[in-house]
Amino acid sequence: MSRGSEKPDESPKWMSFRTLLVSSMLLRVFLIIYGEWQDSHMEVRYTDIDYTVFSDAASLMASGESPYKRTTYRYSPLLALLLVPNSIFHRSWGKFIFSASDLLVGLFIREILKLRKVSEKVCTVSVMVWLLNPFTFTIGTRGNCEPIVCAMILWIILSLMKGNLSQAAFWYGLVVHFRVYPIIYALPIILVLDSKLFRSGQKPPLEDWNTLTSSTEKKTFRLKSLFSRERIMFGLISGGVFLACNAVSFYFYGHEFLHEALLYHLTRTDPRHNFSIYFYHIYLHYERQFSAVEKLISFLPQFTVQLALVFSFSKDLVFCMFLQTVAFVAFNKVITAQYFVWFYCLLPLILPWSRMKLKWEGLLCIILWIGAQTHWLLWGYMLEFKGVNVFLQLWMASLVFLAANTFVLVKIIQRHRFSPLFGQYVSSDGKNVKKLD
Amino acid sequence: MGSKRGRSVIAATSIFLAMSCLNSISTTQVGTSMLDSDTFCISDQYIMQSYFTTQSSLNESEFRHLHKECSENIPYEDVPAVATLQHRDVTGEGSHRHLLTTIKLRSFHLQSHLHELVIVERLPLGVFADPFELQSLQQRRAFRDVSVFGDTDLEQPSFRSNRSVVEIHVEINGNGETSVKLPLHARYQPIGESGYSRVEFGEPDLFLCSRHVPNQEHEQRRCLVLSVGRSKTQTRSVVWEIPAGIRSHTEYVSVVTFVAALLSAFSILVASLLSSKVESCKNTKEL
Numbered sequence: 226m227s228r229g230s231e232k233p234d235e236s237p238k239w240m241s242f243r244t245l246l247v248s249s250m251l252l253r254v255f256l257i258i259y260g261e262w263q264d265s266h267m268e269v270r271y272t273d274i275d276y277t278v279f280s281d282a283a284s285l286m287a288s289g290e291s292p293y294k295r296t297t298y299r300y301s302p303l304l305a306l307l308l309v310p311n312s313i314f315h316r317s318w319g320k321f322i323f324s325a326s327d328l329l330v331g332l333f334i335r336e337i338l339k340l341r342k343v344s345e346k347v348c349t350v351s352v353m354v355w356l357l358n359p360f361t362f363t364i365g366t367r368g369n370c371e372p373i374v375c376a377m378i379l380w381i382i383l384s385l386m387k388g389n390l391s392q393a394a395f396w397y398g399l400v401v402h403f404r405v406y407p408i409i410y411a412l413p414i415i416l417v418l419d420s421k422l423f424r425s426g427q428k429p430p431l432e433d434w435n436t437l438t439s440s441t442e443k444k445t446f447r448l449k450s451l452f453s454r455e456r457i458m459f460g461l462i463s464g465g466v467f468l469a470c471n472a473v474s475f476y477f478y479g480h481e482f483l484h485e486a487l488l489y490h491l492t493r494t495d496p497r498h499n500f501s502i503y504f505y506h507i508y509l510h511y512e513r514q515f516s517a518v519e520k521l522i523s524f525l526p527q528f529t530v531q532l533a534l535v536f537s538f539s540k541d542l543v544f545c546m547f548l549q550t551v552a553f554v555a556f557n558k559v560i561t562a563q564y565f566v567w568f569y570c571l572l573p574l575i576l577p578w579s580r581m582k583l584k585w586e587g588l589l590c591i592i593l594w595i596g597a598q599t600h601w602l603l604w605g606y607m608l609e610f611k612g613v614n615v616f617l618q619l620w621m622a623s624l625v626f627l628a629a630n631t632f633v634l635v636k637i638i639q640r641h642r643f644s645p646l647f648g649q650y651v652s653s654d655g656k657n658v659k660k661l662d
Numbered sequence: 663m664g665s666k667r668g669r670s671v672i673a674a675t676s677i678f679l680a681m682s683c684l685n686s687i688s689t690t691q692v693g694t695s696m697l698d699s700d701t702f703c704i705s706d707q708y709i710m711q712s713y714f715t716t717q718s719s720l721n722e723s724e725f726r727h728l729h730k731e732c733s734e735n736i737p738y739e740d741v742p743a744v745a746t747l748q749h750r751d752v753t754g755e756g757s758h759r760h761l762l763t764t765i766k767l768r769s770f771h772l773q774s775h776l777h778e779l780v781i782v783e784r785l786p787l788g789v790f791a792d793p794f795e796l797q798s799l800q801q802r803r804a805f806r807d808v809s810v811f812g813d814t815d816l817e818q819p820s821f822r823s824n825r826s827v828v829e830i831h832v833e834i835n836g837n838g839e840t841s842v843k844l845p846l847h848a849r850y851q852p853i854g855e856s857g858y859s860r861v862e863f864g865e866p867d868l869f870l871c872s873r874h875v876p877n878q879e880h881e882q883r884r885c886l887v888l889s890v891g892r893s894k895t896q897t898r899s900v901v902w903e904i905p906a907g908i909r910s911h912t913e914y915v916s917v918v919t920f921v922a923a924l925l926s927a928f929s930i931l932v933a934s935l936l937s938s939k940v941e942s943c944k945n946t947k948e949l
Binding site for chain 2: 277529635
């Protein structure tokens with residue numbers, strides 16, 4: 226997005242942030258009410274099947290039983306606990322919680338951008354990319370819990386930006402317990418907690434949106450700085466919270482919790498068709514187990530890409546997290562549409578630093594990405610609803626989807642204006658902090 | 663005299679042959695019935711519940727031993743135990759279909775106090791019924807009672823799962839014809855050569871039971887085992903062709919998948935390294 230031409234801090238007359246937030250809230254309330262109507266009057270339900278799973282698990286928990294008695298409940302017991310009011314107040318309680326988290330993500334996006342002095346107009350447009358995205362407002366209102374995870378991730382970023390290390394570490398431990406995938410952010414967060422850039426208890430200097438030059442100095446590797454106080458603290462607090470949550474869950478629900486909520490996600494190989502390029506390979510080999518070498522080989526592209534992205538972009542923390550999430554989803558053994566929301570919530574945070582114009586490069590990326598998905602869905606429809614054997618074509622469609630993901634990722638990298646999250650501390654004692662312009 | 667005796671022998675032989683033929687026809691008409699004209703009593707809500715208290719698998723021969731002695735206060739009615747399978751088909755397209763079964767009962771069935779038709783579907787390996795879906799159908803009064811027994815893991819492919827049984831209870835209609843539409847879903851099939859897996863449905867086991875009175879303890883219900891005969895139009899077996907992976911694809915799918923992943927990873931790697939190199943060049947120029 227261009228920064229030079231518009232007047233600073235001028236919101237477009239047609240949309241202030243407050244109006245945007247209120248209208249988004251009303252839209253979500255309407256969709257929840259509509260969803261209740263559709264569920265009781267139409268054959269095809271509005272509510273996601275997962276919501277029924279969460280609600281059943283929550284009512285089992287409310288009556289003192291294990292939520293894992295509900296088949297396909299594969300989440301932390303905390304989620305079931307959060308939804309216990311479903312059986313006390315109203316079955317839509319959970320949907321209101323998820324939609325409220327979704328609105329909270331919008332608020333956090335704005336706060337993060339404002340802290341980096343992004344202009345009001347660019348800020349509002351970025352927030353609109355999240356709040357008005359049809360995928361976003363349907364996911365919470367249909368009863369999917371991903372908005373909670375997104376809100377936690379953004380809160381962690383906010384806490385880091387304000388210098389609240391313990392708070393960030395606490396929520397990080399909690400979010401990894403809740404949903405395993407945020408573990409991929411551990412390395413960039415640790416790397417960005419360089420004592421030259423971040424001091425616990427102090428508000429770190431942030432690189433503004435208006436800063437034209439990058440203030441990074443040449444990287445010199447020192448073993449001593451690898452184990453800085455901040456890094457150790459972050460590791461200990463987040464690790465402690467993660468272990469404590471797992472210990473409490475294990476105490477109440479035993480091995481069922483371990484298998485369903487943790488191990489399942491780490492070892493999941495679903496042979497059923499999904500966007501992943503690996504699905505057909507897994508299905509064709511399902512009758513025999515994969516050897517350790519085969520598993521390692523299939524993990525290699527994922528591992529290499531994650532490392533390359535972290536070591537190239539960790540200082541621009543949010544951009545790094547966005548790229549890592551897109552790549553993680555694209556190279557995963559299983560891809561379902563709900564995983565996309567993991568990077569949708571980070572996209573508005575990187576748009577102000579992108580040189581990509583909507584016309585025509587931006588539109589091309591959107592069309593290619595959505596087009597590749599639609600192409601896959603058409604073959605998926607032929608297989609699932611017409612009963613035609615199109616496994617090979619469906620697998621080729623997932624290859625095309627990976628190609629589209631790669632293209633979009635490379636384009637975003639090329640058009641990004643690299644901007645580290647934290648600026649340099651000028652003085653070595655950390656007391657007099659000056660921001661570099 | 664000789665010709666008269668000869669004619670008697672021929673007549674007797676013909677009658678004997680005719681009776682044998684009739685017997686064999688009636689045997690083929692009977693289909694897969696388990697017991698002929700047998701009644702039994704159950705004290706559970708479902709017949710399969712009673713079965714699984716003593717048996718642990720769906721062994722065909724064990725299925726005969728599910729009947730229990732009835733206590734003396736349960737009235738016995740001598741009702742012929744025959745029903746006709748009017749129609750049986752798998753309708754719909756794709757992985758989600760319906761098993762449609764139409765059963766015709768005789769008028770004397772309607773006059774007995776056995777008002778509940780129990781259909782026990784032993785599902786073949788390649789398909790499953792979703793218990794939650796069936797529960798919501800029951801709430802919408804499509805069935806009086808329904809339950810799934812055996813393997814209800816909805817995510818396993820068929821070579822990893824065990825068989826399951828669906829027991830459906832419906833109220834019999836005034837006209838004696840009852841239709842049941844059971845929603846079924848295809849599991850992932852074992853890989854093969856042709857690209858399709860053939861799943862064949864056998865005939866259901868039918869029972870006529872007295873009504874279940876909820877919350878009544880030690881209730882005994884009498885059930886009559888029905889012999890299933892097929893109507894003239896219903897002669898072919900019911901088959902569902904489900905798409906399955908093709909074995910000959912295995913090698914090149916694996917190779918191409920990994921090559922694609924490597925190419926993609928390489929592109930991202932190059933783009934990342936070039937981008938960070940450009941940034942560090944910019945910084946050294948500006949310093």
